[in-house]
Amino acid sequence: MHSREYEPVICFETHVELKTKSKLFCNCAVTHKARPNTQICPVCTGQPGALPVLNKKAVEYAVRAGLALNCAINTRSRFARKNYFYPDLPKGYQISQYELPFCEDGYLEITGDDGRPYTVGIKRIHLEEDAGKLVHSASSFEESEYSLVDYNRSSVPLLEIVTDHERNPLRSVREAKAYLEKLRQVLKYIDISDCVIERGQFRCDVNVSVRPKGSSHFGNRAEIKNMASFKFITDALQYEIQRQVELIESGKEVPQETRLFDETKKITLPMRTKEDAPDYRYFPDPDLVEVELEPGFIESIEKTMPELPDQRVRRVIDAYGISKSDALILTKDRNVINFFETCASTCSNPKKLCNWIIKDLFKLLNDASLTIESSPVAAEDFSRLVNLISRGEITEHMARAILEEMFVTGEGPEAVIERKGLKPIKDAERLEEILGEVVSDNPDIVSQIKAGDTKPLNYLMGQVMKRTGGRADPRTVRKLLAEKIKS
DSSP states (O other): OOSSOEEEEEEEEEEEEOOOSBOSSSOOBOOSSSOTTSSOOTTTTTOTTOOOOOOHHHHHHHHHHHHHTTOEEOSEEOOEEEEOOOTTOTTSEEEEOSSSOSEEEEEEEEEOTTSSEEEEEEEEEEEEEOOOEEEESSSSTTTOSOEEEEOTTTTOEEEEEEEOSSSSOBOSHHHHHHHHHHHHHHHHHTTSOOOOGGGTSEEEEEEEEEEETTOOOOOOOEEEEEEOOHHHHHHHHHHHHHHHHHHHHTTOOOOOEEEEEETTTTEEEEEEEOOOGGGGTOEEOTTSOOEEOOHHHHHHHHHTOOOOHHHHHHHHHHHHOOOHHHHHHHHTSHHHHHHHHHHHTTOSOHHHHHHIIIIIIHHHHHHTTOOGGGOSSOHHHHHHHHHHHHTTSSOHHHHHHHHHHHHHHOOOHHHHHHHHTOOOOOOHHHHHHHHHHHHHHOHHHHHHHHTTOOTTHHHHHHHHHHHTTTOSOHHHHHHHHHHHHHO
């Protein structure tokens, strides 16, 4: 138990790989499938005399991100050289931005720890080029006998999104995770990045410091580099907050430094003293002119902006009458809500449709490790299945069996019903006959029900459904059984 309460101040520098076809300053293709060092040229490998040319699509994506994150868009922007030395940085500097980024002073709304909306400050969004990639001969740098360099990733366009430690910083590990999840969702909605974490398309440097609760003073921060897993970010933050609190409580100072996270031991380890901006010796890149964005360019991007997640949540609640909790589940992934809305255009019961996607289709997709884009069940077929349930033409029990078959074969519901003989029993005489057999075969159960215990009725229903192969409507069966026992 610590003598004082402490609170963390958490900020992120999130690096997002943009889904442009070519690199930021040359025509080399952006791909994750090519053999090492096959997508390179004199520009992206920093050969003497090679001149960079800015990718217009990357600028458009930067503006798109700024609009989605409520930023001011700077009509004047400038690229700078950020000087540092590393084996996978062929020029000895990185082309980035410093004084004049494309976007500044934005925010992203999340749900805070108190359950109320909380606007996380976004300090800046700027464009920069990625470095290459080191490939070690062993699983860790310390154990490697040698390292190889792959420059395919060199000069791939990155968007760096920096939160503001002074204006509404993140105040807990839970809020930090909520921010990253919401940020990734927004970036995928505006279609500027696939944000595949396993490919390094969405990775973070995590800055964290602690201070006594209620204090406005900022403590020395630690920066944890190159985090590419929400779980590991959570683990690293929990360890680092505890480490800093213990240092302060023991009377020691928290050094400002860069640290690495050991994923096995779940601890952070010192890497180097933390650099500040002067250490990088930023200066304007002499090979690139200042970028001036015309108002018409920004307006044209504004006109093509899609619905953002919060907007879509509100609209689907109003349009389809589903609950907010269900709307949040459906809109978490843009492809899921697109599937739902495609179905809803021909489905008579949106609420039932929503339930069947969340409970039944999701289960099949998860079991098969598939995303909804890869679903063998087409939206139009899924809509017709839900309509059949809504009209009472098939039971829910039958529908689940039909859906499982549709998932395997890719057929429509009608084809499965015909082929598997799953048409519901509508012959009243035949159903009456089966009910009579079940009642006659279970006199003790019938006596319990007549004595006032209604629970055994479920057993009789199960027997009827078993004899009908699930092809009888449960509501009809329950009603007829109650009448038969009463008479």
